Amino acid sequence: MxxxxxxxxxxxxxxxxxxxxxxxxxxxxxxxxxxxxxxxxxxxxxxxxxxxxxxxxxxxxxxxxxxxxxxxxxxxxxxxxxxxxxxxxxxxxxxxxxxxxxxxxxxxxxxxxxxxxxxxxxxxxxxxxxxxxxxxxxxxxxxxxxxxxxxxxxxxxxxxxxxxxxxDFFLPLTFIAIVVPSLKDCPSVVAAVTAGVSSLIFYNLPYRLGLIAASLVGITTGFVSGHWRKR
Structure with a gap:
């Protein structure tokens, strides 16, 4: 070449x-x-x-x-x-x-x-x-x-x-437009849904710690879901 x-x-x-x-x-x-x-x-x-x-x-x-x-x-x-x-x-x-x-x-x-x-x-x-x-x-x-x-x-x-x-209204819409096309399998959908629900549950935590908590919950559930799917 x-x-x-x-x-x-x-x-x-x-x-x-x-x-x-x-x-x-x-x-x-x-x-x-x-x-x-x-x-x-x-x-x-x-x-x-x-x-x-x-x-x-x-x-x-x-x-x-x-x-x-x-x-x-x-x-x-x-x-x-x-x-x-x-x-x-x-x-x-x-x-x-x-x-x-x-x-x-x-x-x-x-x-x-x-x-x-x-x-x-x-x-x-x-x-x-x-x-x-x-x-x-x-x-x-x-x-x-x-x-x-x-x-x-x-x-x-x-x-x-x-x-x-x-x-502030357009910002979440932009994130949705990025995230939705990437939801191509069960683990990714599970991770997105649990992270979204968790963000509402942990919303009132101080210093925006709810974002970290929701991210960790989403990552964990997505990983577990993928593991069980392979099994």
Whole structure:
């Protein structure tokens, strides 16, 4: 294979990721607005997109910051929300295990929900070749660029949108649009339902601990359900 093969594979990743960007753009715009409403500066809001690069955890962190929740609980909550990335990493690890560390580090940074969705499908349907990681890079990089631009757009629009717009109403709708398509089997449905019910039960816990409790309940029930289903 030549250099054009690497470029072709890179462009394939961009092409396959493109349809998912239609949902990423409004999600990023809303995050930018919500971050400013939470009291973050423009630089802080944009920096979170650079450093964290995780929509769900960025929303959660912004909300907790707005409520002056202790930093230790914010870190713990974000860690729980991002536990799914451990599963993503374990899933793609066999396909990238022979790459140099610099590649592994870069691809790990770019591994998000939307990138994983197309990358794992590519790895499972294609014969592995020396440039397959360029597909991963293409999918992850176009997603990263789109997220940064949409965040910046939200930060800018935060000054021009009427304060009467019910942005808090659109936020859960965005999460629903992301979660529902991923509910493809019994364990994922069980995890989502139990986490949702638990969030209502634990709603009044201080420092938003209900979110952590509901996440742990959902993860546990999903794991147990998957275990029993295999048996």
């Amino acid at each position: 030549n250099h054009k093969s690497a470029l072709h594979t890179f462009l394939e990743g961009i092409r396959d990721e493109a349809p998912l960007l239609l949902a990423v753009i409004p999600f990023g715009v809303i995050y930018g607005i919500v971050a400013l409403e939470a009291g973050l500066t423009k630089l802080q809001a944009q920096s979170m997109s650079y450093i964290v690069f995780g929509g769900s955890s960025q929303f959660v962190a912004s909300k907790l910051i707005a409520e002056a929740v202790p930093a230790s609980l914010i870190v713990l909550t974000v860690a729980v929300v991002n536990l799914r990335h451990m599963l993503y990493s374990a899933s793609v690890a066999p396909y990238v295990q022979d790459l140099p560390f610099r590649w592994k580090a870069l691809l790990a940074y770019l591994l998000t929900d939307e990138a994983y969705a197309v990358v794992i499908n590519y790895y499972q349907r294609q014969e592995e070749h020396r440039y397959s990681h360029w597909y991963f890079l293409g999918a992850g990089l176009i997603l990263w660029i789109t997220w940064q631009m949409s965040t910046a757009a939200g930060i800018f629009m935060g000054k021009v949108l009427p304060p009467s717009w019910p942005l």
